[in-house]
Each structure stands twice: as structure tokens, then as C-alpha cells.
Amino acid sequence: MDFYSQIGKVALGSRLRRLSDRFTEDAAKIYTLYNVALDPKWFPVFYVLSQKESAAVTEIAQSIGHSHASVSQIVREMSSRGLATTKKHHQDARVSVVKLSDAGRQLIPRLEQQCVDVNQAVEELLLESQYNLWNAIAEAEFLLANKSFFDRVQAVQKVREQKSIEIIDYLPEFHNDFKRLNYEWIEQYFQLEEADQQSLNHPDEKILKPGGHILMARYKGEIVGTCALIKMNDKTYELAKMAVTPKAKGKGIGWLLGQAAINKARELKAETLFLESNTILEPAINLYQKLGFRKVIGQPSSYQRCNIQMELKLV
Structure with a gap:
């Protein structure tokens, strides 16, 4: 018997991680397929930077819902690969401003085509599904933003x-x-x-x-x-x-x-x-x-x- 069928919904987080790992594993292959030299975890940061000339780390973090520390780490990794550059804001030295390098911008056309194809594949997957996973994720995120998973478990414990x-x-x-x-x-x-x-x-x-x-x-x-x-x-x-x-x-x-x-x-x-x-x-x-x-x-x-x-x- 599959572990998750046996243990049930208590392992929701672990099962979501397993699903995420499956997507991430295939994502690495897809980037290679399209000759886009990106680590899959960089995608949200890279995409935000591809849509504008530059952006502060704080702005990127707010846009993608990551912590400041997480975005800073990704920016450092992208910079070490020559895909991004960082400088201090001209009015506030505490603010780091990030932009894609020329090498990074050269990836944009291939990444855009990859996104079109991936989007179509996702649409086909959702059509094959009884439930719309994308909408379900959005709904779960909304509900958890209003009442965290910790608060929900604590309330059950109290009752x-x-x-x-x-x-x-x-x-x-x-x-x-x-x-x-x-x-x-x-x-x-x-x-x-x-x-x-x-x-x-x-x-x-x-x-x-x-x-x-x-x-x-x-x-x-x-x-x-x-x-x-x-x-x-x-x-x-x-x-x-x-x-x-x-x-x-x-x-x-x-x-x-x-x-x-x-x-x-x-x-x-x-x-x-x-x-x-x-x-x-x-x-x-x-x-x-x-x-x-x-x-x-x-x-x-x-x-x-x-x-x-x-x-x-x-x-």
C-alpha cells in the first residue's frame, strides 16, 4: 500500500513536497531541452528581472512571496553564473539593485518559448484532471493567509x-x-x-x-x-x-x-x-x-x- 494512502491527509505537506520534487526533477530536464542555463529555483527571480530594467531585492521578494534572504541567495548564485549584476541604489546604499547581465538577457527569447510550451502542457494536464490543481492551490494559499496551518492545528488541539x-x-x-x-x-x-x-x-x-x-x-x-x-x-x-x-x-x-x-x-x-x-x-x-x-x-x-x-x- 502506498505510504500516503495509508497515513492519509496528515502527510499533506510531505505529499506536496513529493509532488514538488517531481516537477522540479522534470523542470531541470526541460531547461536542458530548451538550452536555457537556469537552475529551476531561479525562475521567479529571473522572470521578474526579465520584465524590467532592474529591481531592488526587497521588491523582488515582495513580488514572488519569498523572503529577502532567499532572494539574496538566488541573486548571488545567478551573479556567480554571470547572469545578473548587483549594485547599491544611488540614493540609499542599504538597498541592493539587481539587473540581468547581457548573458542573462540572451536567455529571455528561449525562456519565453519554453514558457509557452510549458503552459500548454500544464493546461493539458489540468484538462485531464478531475480537479483544477492550479485553482485549488490558489484557494489553499488564500485560506492559509487568513488562518495559518499552525493556527488551525492549535485550534483543533484546543477543542x-x-x-x-x-x-x-x-x-x-x-x-x-x-x-x-x-x-x-x-x-x-x-x-x-x-x-x-x-x-x-x-x-x-x-x-x-x-x-x-x-x-x-x-x-x-x-x-x-x-x-x-x-x-x-x-x-x-x-x-x-x-x-x-x-x-x-x-x-x-x-x-x-x-x-x-x-x-x-x-x-x-x-x-x-x-x-x-x-x-x-x-x-x-x-x-x-x-x-x-x-x-x-x-x-x-x-x-x-x-x-x-x-x-x-x-x-
Whole structure:
């Protein structure tokens, strides 16, 4: 059985490289057939230069979608074969300007005929195909430009891992985890304050008995995140004590905790959800905005670290 049939789409990149190698191998033979002394990988750079008097390396790189370093390397190789020349821009010595040499320009007529014939061969190949490879490549490039392959795999990983994440209610046995998770982030960025110690050491008295609620996030049997709803009045609750342990970040745990807290606040008949934070915690601020919170100016905070207040209207 063919390896790629066996392993499937996970080897897409490897299969595309195999196809590219097949074209590249034949391309070298085709250049010899037309007596065009070019390395196939030089073609994009050579073609751009054949269409104008000269061009800067940066301009060429932008035109063909290569890196500056890649184009510079190709230009050096072409220059060593006597097909291109390079000089500094007369107004900016940092800019390298490239042009084809006389020997390079002598190849243009033969290359043009080669391109006509190759284009016809490609058209015939596409007509024999059930799917238009050229259009499919263009579509794939467009889609990957909008969302990279890495981002797509990471998103799949996050969805899969989130299936192993449980959002559960606080129990007395989770007290040490509740403290640990909050101490972890507070001491990383700020100093522990008296108000922190009161709520973290006495969550029953300071959060639960007055009508609040605490949620915990469990991943593969380990408590990795938490947040609390602190009752401010019958209509308003504060989203507080949100923390996710560093080793579990990137799995969307904060998002799941935030959504669960919002749903719980609605169950508690809250009309407004309020929070305090600090703008140096950019990921947290971005999360709150994604959850729908907007910046407000409220009463002075009891926490020295607070420099932003946000709220979410639930009705």
C-alpha cells in the first residue's frame, strides 16, 4: 500500500513536497531541452528581472512571496553564473539593485518559448484532471493567509483538550487549590493584599455565605483553574479570583470559566457582572472583552493593583 494512502491527509505537506520534487526533477530536464542555463529555483527571480530594467531585492521578494534572504541567495548564485549584476541604489546604499547581465538577457527569447510550451502542457494536464490543481492551490494559499496551518492545528488541539476540562462547583476539599492558584498569579505580578488574604483564607465567610459562588476547573483529574462570583448587591456580582495555572494556559480554560461564571450569574438573577483588573494582564483583558465586558469607571477599588474596571450587562 502506498505510504500516503495509508497515513492519509496528515502527510499533506510531505505529499506536496513529493509532488514538488517531481516537477522540479522534470523542470531541470526541460531547461536542458530548451538550452536555457537556469537552475529551476531561479525562475521567479529571473522572470521578474526579465520584465524590467532592474529591481531592488526587497521588491523582488515582495513580488514572488519569498523572503529577502532567499532572494539574496538566488541573486548571488545567478551573479556567480554571470547572469545578473548587483549594485547599491544611488540614493540609499542599504538597498541592493539587481539587473540581468547581457548573458542573462540572451536567455529571455528561449525562456519565453519554453514558457509557452510549458503552459500548454500544464493546461493539458489540468484538462485531464478531475480537479483544477492550479485553482485549488490558489484557494489553499488564500485560506492559509487568513488562518495559518499552525493556527488551525492549535485550534483543533484546543477543542480536543477542552473536552477533558470540567467546570465544577467549589467544595471545601478544593480550598488549598483555590488559594494556590490565586497566590500563583498575584505573587507573579503584584503583592498579596489584606483583602486577598481575607477572601482566600476564608472563602466560605467572605464569598459563599453572603450569596456568592466559586467555580473550579479540573483537567485530567487536576485542579488547574478557578474563579469566583462575589455578591455586591441583589442585582450585581463581581467576577473575581480568576486564575489558571501557567502549565494549563492555552487550553481555553479561562474562557470556559468565564462562560460558566456568566451563566451562573444569570441563574443568580444578576443583572450586572463587574470586575477589576490591571492592564498589564493583557491576556486577561482580552478574555474579558471577548466575554463581552466593557470598561467603566466605578467606585475606588479596595485593591492597590486595580487600574481598570469593567462590567457586563446581563439583561
